[in-house]
Amino acid sequence: xxxxxxxIAAVFEVAFxxxxxxxxxxxxxxxxxxAVTTTVVSVYFLSLxxxxxxxxxxxxxxxxxxxxxxxxxxxxxxxxxxxxxxxxSFMAIIGGIVGLKLTA
Numbered sequence: 001x002x003x004x005x006x007x008i009a010a011v012f013e014v015a016f017x018x019x020x021x022x023x024x025x026x027x028x029x030x031x032x033x034x035a036v037t038t039t040v041v042s043v044y045f046l047s048l049x050x051x052x053x054x055x056x057x058x059x060x061x062x063x064x065x066x067x068x069x070x071x072x073x074x075x076x077x078x079x080x081x082x083x084x085x086x087x088x089s090f091m092a093i094i095g096g097i098v099g100l101k102l103t104a
Contacts, residue, residue, distance in 0.1 A: 002052035003101075005045045006061060012042035013066030018073055042066075057100050064093045 016038040022031035042062075050058045068090055074080040082090075 009045035010065035014069035
């Protein structure tokens with residue numbers, strides 16, 4: 001169940017990052033409300049996952065998945081470029097996440 005909580009936390013982490021960008025420095029009300037709400041939900045599910053997972057593993061995977069999701073959706077929603085060096089770096093993150101999952 002801890003891994004499911006961690007995945008839920010990562011989804012809300014991505015929503016947090018994207019809504020923070022959409023809030024334009026917290027000057028737009030509804031994206032700001034979404035950013036604060038998704039932060040609380042994300043940290044809540046992260047805390048549930050950390051009841052079972054080591055904090056180093058859980059936190060690293062949470063931030064890694066959040067980063068990957070944010071980069072992917074940032075490219076789709078905000079037309080941000082994914083260059084070759086970025087893609088290689090993202091693959092390294094994925095490799096690290098897989099390694100942590102296999103050794104947890």
